[in-house]
Amino acid sequence: MKKLNLYIGLLSLLCCGNSFAQQTPAPEQAEAISIVGATAHIGNGEVIENSLIILEDGKITEIIAANLTKRQYPGKQIDATGKHVYPGIIAPNTTLGLVEIASVKATEDQDEMGDMLPNVRSLIAYNTESKIVESMRPNGVLLGQVVPRGGLISGTSSIVQFDAWNWEDAAVKADDGLHINWPDSFRRGRWWRGEDPGLKPNKEYTEEIQKLSDFFASSKAYLNGDRTDQNLPFLAMEKVFSGDKKVFIHADGEKEILDIIQFKKENELASVVIVGGYDALAIASDLKNAEIPVLVNRPHSTPDNAYEDYDQPYKLAKLLYDAGVVVGLESSGQMERMNTRNLPFYAGTVAAFGMDKEDALSLITANNAKILGIDSDYGTLEKGKSATLFISEGDALDMRTNILSHAFIDGRELSLETHQTELWKRYSKKYSEQESK
Incomplete structure (x- = not known):
């Protein structure tokens, strides 16, 4: 009986540990990623409107003004029209x-x-x-x-x-x-x-x-x-x-x-x-x-x-x-x-x-x-540098509009879920359900 209780206790600790664990690190970049249409804030004072940024093997291999009507872009395409891209x-x-x-x-x-x-x-x-x-x-x-x-x-x-x-x-x-x-x-x-x-x-x-x-x-x-x-x-x-x-x-x-x-x-x-x-x-x-x-x-x-x-x-x-x-x-x-x-x-x-x-x-x-x-x-979005960057729906320096849709470290696409976002989703549902009653 004591052994059974011990096993149950260990299993409970394991389950609790998993439920609050850190997000699993992202895998290595497996295919090219093309971010199309965003305003790119280079990080050195420059801005490229309607940009094309290509990420390959963890690096930025292209960053130019995009021509949306005449080119096919390699790999997975992310339509970032109306959004903003920043260096990490x-x-x-x-x-x-x-x-x-x-x-x-x-x-x-x-x-x-x-x-x-x-x-x-x-x-x-x-x-x-x-x-x-x-x-x-x-x-x-x-x-x-x-x-x-x-x-x-x-x-x-x-x-x-x-x-x-x-x-x-x-x-x-x-x-x-x-x-x-x-x-x-x-x-x-x-x-x-x-x-x-x-x-x-x-x-x-x-x-x-x-x-x-x-x-x-x-x-x-x-x-x-x-x-x-x-x-x-x-x-x-x-x-x-x-x-x-x-x-x-x-x-x-x-x-x-x-x-x-x-x-x-x-x-x-x-x-x-x-x-x-x-x-x-x-x-x-x-x-x-x-x-x-x-x-x-x-x-x-x-x-x-x-x-x-x-x-x-x-x-x-x-x-x-x-x-x-x-x-x-x-x-x-x-x-x-x-x-x-x-x-x-x-x-x-x-x-x-x-x-x-x-x-x-x-x-x-x-x-x-x-x-x-x-x-x-x-530090900057430049060809040959690490593909460490993020896409925001608005101005990243404004807490009202810095809402990330994607983030990458060395070309690896990150999870943006955290313990805090989980709690936010949990309690936002709670109060929305109460308001509907």
Whole structure:
């Protein structure tokens, strides 16, 4: 009897697990696909009306203005007349797949103990079965940079696509960048240490910067010397010094960013990216001259300072863009994982506050691809690039009209069903039935 009850319990768990499981990843593209008649938003500012886009073997093999009356198009044809085609949206600086439920410690894998953790790799902790990751696709967010958190040096990020069996399948660019949390020159007192909670100069700022500089110097000395005694953190720095791994430095203040520019020079770092950059506008020319791009935080926020315009967060990306800085958008912060799906609407807000709409689109497509170093394959709709794109019934930057009919990653047609869409269908039927009674 006990064995029977055990079998019944296991069967019940299996059934429940299947009913709430992630959508099965799409199979490889088996035939050519021709998308005909849509307005194609290339992602670099260009638009092709009445377009023809042909996808073959996971690549875009043709993108031109269509002649609907004189040509037969290869493979499966999708009539997208009146619709819009966009490159897959790319989400940098996310913890998607690293945390499922913030209040349940067993589902949280975004941080490790310690301050200097360049050898921590977010990719191997990435959970492709995450329901939150699944919910990105119906808004057109198809790729993301998965980033560890915590410490002075958090670890190494990787770029993944959001339709995979496991982290090996998901990887688009493994170990793309090192992430540093730059200390703040001002900070609020730590109440748990009995300090005044007001904002004041950080007396430990210089010491913390020196700690970073010493680690970089020690890593370089180790790599140039005898490696008999294996040191994993130092070994993880090798690609940073060779320029094969970008350095993403999370900072907001003007002084901090100026110090980062100097840090870049002193350590001869080939590629540095500022993440956040709230006060970057004050030193935009310095950033442009140093060739340092900025991933601006979500515009749906309030100003940090009382003297600023109410719409400063909304227009910051445009102002930096106008100043010649390479700009992308990211969505970290409160409830960052679920809010990542709103990335297209953040770009829409930037457009509403003065930026050309196609340029605003580039902040989450072409520019993000360039900043992350994947622009040879992703970020724009161009011949020879990955067939990672989606078809929307309307403007993808407007939450009222961004309704996807199709989405593709490397030519594989994705399911747009998620746990959320299932619940929506379930309860919409419930209330429609009640109204009919």
